[in-house]
Amino acid sequence: MWQRSYPRKYGLEVTEQEGACVKAARCRFCKYYDRQVPLSNRKRGPRKTDQFYTVPFRADLIVKHLEGQHTDKWAEYVAMSTSEQDMFFNLVQPRANTMYHYMDMEGDEINLVVSTKIVDVIIDEMLFRPEDELDAANDDDLAGISDRNRNIEKLRRNAL
Numbered sequence: 001m002w003q004r005s006y007p008r009k010y011g012l013e014v015t016e017q018e019g020a021c022v023k024a025a026r027c028r029f030c031k032y033y034d035r036q037v038p039l040s041n042r043k044r045g046p047r048k049t050d051q052f053y054t055v056p057f058r059a060d061l062i063v064k065h066l067e068g069q070h071t072d073k074w075a076e077y078v079a080m081s082t083s084e085q086d087m088f089f090n091l092v093q094p095r096a097n098t099m100y101h102y103m104d105m106e107g108d109e110i111n112l113v114v115s116t117k118i119v120d121v122i123i124d125e126m127l128f129r130p131e132d133e134l135d136a137a138n139d140d141d142l143a144g145i146s147d148r149n150r151n152i153e154k155l156r157r158n159a160l
């Protein structure tokens with residue numbers, strides 16, 4: 001059964017509650033820190049999902065998770081005073097808010113997905129400025145520049 005001491009004792013956060021009855025809780029070590037993986041088992045990297053608990057909230061399983069998945073942080077936490085424990089998660093960014101949560105930390109590459117719209121704007125509007133191309137071209141000779149820029153130039157001349 002859920003105990004009122006659990007949030008501090010095991011670093012849990014209530015996620016679902018009906019009246020005074022707690023239905024589900026989340027491991028805050030998972031929320032704020034990565035899970036730890038034994039060196040012998042590094043191939044797949046740590047699981048990135050948060051651990052949730054539901055009724056009947058078995059303390060032995062909660063402790064097993066903490067000792068196995070958050071070995072160092074849990075050891076640090078257990079050695080703290082209760083007021084230190086209350087502060088433990090306060091200054092930490094949840095993992096989901098950090099960039100590295102979305103990266104493969106084991107690999108050497110960073111792959112970012114950029115939408116084609118953004119690429120089009122960068123290449124079309126920022127790198128190839130029509131004005132630069134036109135400055136380089138002879139005013140009377142608009143050959144040698146793209147149709148698009150020729151049209152822009154025509155519009156500009158008509159506007160003068």
Ligand SMILES: [Zn+2]
Pocket residue numbers: 027028029030031051065066069070
């Ligand atoms: Zn956890």
